[in-house]
Amino acid sequence: MNKGYIPKGMVEKEYRWEYINYALYYHLNKMNTDSQLAQKLGMLVKIQESQLMTLQQMAATRGKKLPPSPSYFDPPQQIYDLLDELLTRENELLQEYEGYTHYFLSPSSQSYYLNNIISNKKWQIEKLTELRQCFPNYDDRAARQDYSLENGYRLEKVIDGLTFPTVMTFDDKGNMFLAEAGYAYGAEPGEGRIYQIGPNGQKTEIARGFSVPLTGLTWFEGHFYVAEAGFGKSTSDGCGKITKLAPNGEKTTLVSGLKSCGDHFTGDIKVGPDRMLYFTVGTATNSAVVGTDNQSWVRRNPKFHDTPARDYVVYGKDFITNNPFNPEGSAVETGAFKPFGVPNQDGEVIKGNLYANGVVYRCNLDGSDLQVYADGLRNPFGLTFSPFDQKLYITDNGADNRGSRPINEDWDNFWEVKENGWYGWPDFFSGLPATSPRFRVEGKPKPTFLLKSHPKLAGQPIVRFEPHSSSNKFSFSTNRSFGFVGEAFVGQLGGMDGKSGLKVVRVNLETGQIRDFYTNHVGLEIESGPKRPVAAIFNPEADELYVIDFGLMGPRDKSAGTGSVWRIVRDN
Incomplete structure (x- = not known):
């Protein structure tokens, strides 16, 4: 029962989020001091650049005008926090993109662009999950x-x-x-x-x-x-x-x-x-x-x-x-x-x-x-x-x-x-x-x-x-x-x-x-x-x-x- 529409503001929000994720990936690269991980982290940045371009192309095919890129972002100070934030955001974006396939777009209107975004997103999540194991959280607050x-x-x-x-x-x-x-739940009503x-x-x-x-x-x-x-x-x-x-x-x-x-x-x-x-x-x-x-x-x-x-x-x-x-x-x-x-x-x-x-x-x-x-x-x-x-x-x-x-x-x-x-x-x-x-x-x-x-x-x-x-x-x-x-x-x-x-x-x-x-x-x-x-x-x-x-x-x-x-x- 696909409706063949995209909720108002959905693509625009996703573009803002992807742009912030790009900034977070770039910041992750700068924070890294492990030469063994440099190539993998560089690949994540390149994939994210590709995601932004693909989303722009997808929006253009549907007549969507994307908003200006956010001018500010708040990078976490620790790598493990940065990886956690990226994992949370990327998983949420994946849920939205898969929402297109589960409901919002009919099979005939689902494009190569969407399939490419979903495939890349799954790869990003897989690599972030692997990287997260390399940086345990030592915060003992x-x-x-x-x-x-x-x-x-x-x-x-x-x-x-x-x-x-x-x-x-x-x-x-x-x-x-x-x-x-x-x-409150579990209490008898008072006044x-x-x-x-x-x-x-x-x-x-x-x-x-x-x-x-x-x-x-x-x-x-x-x-x-x-x-x-x-x-x-x-x-x-x-x-x-x-x-x-x-x-x-x-x-x-x-x-x-x-x-x-x-x-x-x-x-x-x-x-x-x-x-x-x-x-x-x-x-x-x-x-x-x-x-x-x-x-x-x-x-x-x-x-x-x-x-x-x-x-x-x-x-x-x-x-x-x-x-x-x-x-x-x-x-x-x-x-x-x-x-x-x-x-x-x-x-x-x-x-x-x-x-x-x-x-x-x-x-x-x-x-x-x-x-x-x-x-x-x-x-x-x-x-x-x-x-x-x-x-x-x-x-x-x-x-x-x-x-x-x-x-x-x-x-x-x-x-x-x-x-x-x-x-x-x-x-x-x-x-x-x-x-x-x-x-x-x-x-x-x-x-x-x-x-x-x-x-x-x-x-x-x-x-x-x-x-x-x-x-x-x-x-x-x-x-x-x-x-x-x-x-x-x-x-x-x-x-x-x-x-x-x-x-x-x-x-x-x-x-x-x-x-x-x-x-x-x-x-x-x-x-x-x-x-x-x-x-x-x-x-x-x-x-x-x-x-x-x-x-x-x-x-x-x-x-x-x-x-x-x-x-x-x-x-x-």
Whole structure:
């Protein structure tokens, strides 16, 4: 079912990445001191030059105008880091190029140029893998210290003793306000709260009683705007809402009935350059099929399921599981976008709805004129407008190896979001078709398409983050005194097991390079730095970066009071 198109910006992004890779290969040559490797490294540079020319030829045959080459790149200081970065980037590019053959281009339109690029890419990856074995990583920072931080910066604790802190905002006077979510996976739902945090770390409660988890908070022209999920409610309709909060504590519901009763919630909220509210709602499930991995909320809301924002025509593909809600233990079949135990019919039309999952919404400041701005996302949890070009960017958590339709090694993503854009879920993950070999879980059936036809993808991710890093709330550096102007700083909460993420990373949107800014080496036992960075937010002057540490997840007897807020400043 090849569509015969290339997603907008895909070739252009690949050209920028290939150019940066060329610079990295050239830098690798300069760093090498082993004469035995000189010829091999020289060949990698020549192959990369060929890749750039072939991509230019491929773009020309399809009428694509390539962008100017990036003017800057950030080379790693150690050869082993440089090889790791090249391997990561080259593997990701290979996945995109193979995406052309798996879906985007029909066999008749796949050219010699594409086949040549793929063949060279595989050779490059093979040689990089061999070279990586020649340069072991002798970096022992993880053994010597609890955390590492970018050189020239220092970390300071602002406040501790918090429970599930998630998001912060600043008012017009620069006062800091922080929200506690009131819920984390593995805990019983509580209530969301908002505090003002004073200069010395003292907290003053200003509002409570929000539906949980409270995941979004922003200040605009004298009021707070709050994103609430309503997890734990029993309803066949929606659970989440958007609330306007006055400084005196008065609450006004602006939007209600949001579909946030499942795995993922109402995510983030901001006011756009057009003075409208933008906010996100995640999906009910991992990959569009309610299964035994969703028992916690199916017991409360047995009729709840994913709802698309546009009409879909589905295959009659159903998934067989045991029925944990039946004492007899009988098996059931469940289709996509259906309640647990309800099958699909081949050719059935699943009607789109304004109240949908996996979407970015837009509405007026009073909640009127609610509209779906973009859809086809999975768990869009961070949302910010760039202060440089006013474009909308989000972080989106990728799929997991779980449930009736498990997906292997999906990335988290950083997207530029465009109006009416479709971003692929549930048949594309991280911009690539679900049928790609990468996504097949060993010993499980190969993922197939659920939909008989697809809208055109709006593009490809700006960057793909490490799988299961839980890359969440972010902000842009705008102050030269802090450094890295134009880069996005992203909090990575990490997986439930604490073996991934646990970082703040910075992202160069032009080059696609990701750098660790703060890394927790100890894991969930660390006391000298953030455990689980869920957000990285600059103060209004952008000379201080605040890192919200979500703390431990799970039952409250273990997680209560383990959250905190830290400040990172330039060490002058």
